[in-house]
Amino acid sequence: MEGRLANSWRLTVNDKNFIKTALLSEIRIDGRKPFEYRKISIKFGREDGSSEVQLGQTRVMGMVTAQLVQPYRDRPKEGILSIFTEFSPMADPSFEPGRPGELAVELGRIIDRGLRESRAVDTESLCILASKFVWAIRIDLHILDNGGNLVDAANIAALAALLTFRRPECSLGGEDGQEVIVHPPEIREPLPLTVHHLPIAISFGFFSNESILVIDPTHNEEAVMGGRMTTTVNANGDICAIQKSGGEGVPQRVIMQCLQLATSKAASITKQIKDAVEVVNTERALRKVKRHPTSTGVDVREKQN
Template identity: 70%
Template sequence: MEQRLANTWQMTVNERKFIEMALAADLRVDDRGPFDYRPCTITFGRVGGSSEVQLGETHVMSYVTSQLVQPYRDRPNEGTLSIFTEFSPMADPAFEAGRPGEFAIELGRIVDRGLRESGAVDMESLCVVVGKLVWSIRVDLHILDNGGNLIDAANIAALASLLTFRRPECTLGGDDNHELIIHDIEDREPLPLIIHHLPVAVTFAVFGEGNIMV
């Protein structure tokens, strides 16, 4: 996956041999050790639910939005979480503008699967009226620069934006107690998402005869 999402630059045979020899000596061309992560910087936006992640040379921006929708029939008391990715042609010559390509869809699926199957976000807390209304959380990932480790950077950006996102509080009122009231920020403090844990993606590769891991 990471190889297919890598940029279009191709190394020569001599460059490949040099890297393999360096790794065999526990050295890397950027002075990192075999198990050292790329330098990571997380910047949070002024508006809650937005973040930018710089992981090495890779730059990803994330933004979270929400809306009230009908729940799935088989999960009437759970909200929904969806991941969407946008690849800018300026981030990598291999990316094309317009409709999401195979790479963008696959990256979104991997990040989505990591968050969903790990149970990171409490989906039941997003239920407003069982079987009728739940919160749908959408995470938009914008790839601004692809310098490798794209899965890791996108995953961190999604987590950072989810942690700072706040949704409006809503209650049931009216004469019959069936009227949905969505409170403004001035009336009631917006609510954060309930996040149980932080599943962080870490990409690794095996070289040589399978005895060198980076």
């Protein structure tokens, strides 16, 4: 709850009381209903594996990179997936540069747990040579603006970046067949990652001794809420992870209510991510067609004209 404590001083007592009183009447200060999500915007950079997500006033940038490393000894045929977060003071004055705070660590763990425990990314397909070379996939999440609910926005940014990332194709050569050859994109087309499903993180805020529940809390709501729960589910309704922080215990009926709401919302967010990825993949394919010459040496674009 470091984020709540850090920004609570910005609100006056009257502001806090107004937020709580409005929630008792199922009214939120931004005009939403208790279970209404803010608008999501997904954009992509020119480079593969680069995304920027805006959730209300919250903005997060995701970047995926890869390098060949030696695998862990207990998992010689599996690649490595790691997540790193950067909280810039430009996004929120309460963020300190140079060292990850409690909120940064918690955010990274929630996203990592949702991806890793549900085995959303096929890490075995990242193996090039067992016990010697595997791909290490690194996800960097940069917080650009903190408008509340950083976990959900960062999770979407990570998934969008993963779906648009392409790693170089490799082959084995040499006299003993143990030499890894990394082919540049001009020679062989880079390969996408194998992603089985999309674990979507949906966060809920609790107020007034856990009796009031809202989805996708804003920055000001986080300053006065008593607890938070993030449920990570996919479009099929599979539970990938649950994280509860702050406040009192949550009854089983409330957890089931959150899971039902999260499953419904995860289906729509999954469709939005896939639609955005399909658009950028189509644009990439068109650029590739225009860039590559035909067998006769005539550019396709010139032939069409």
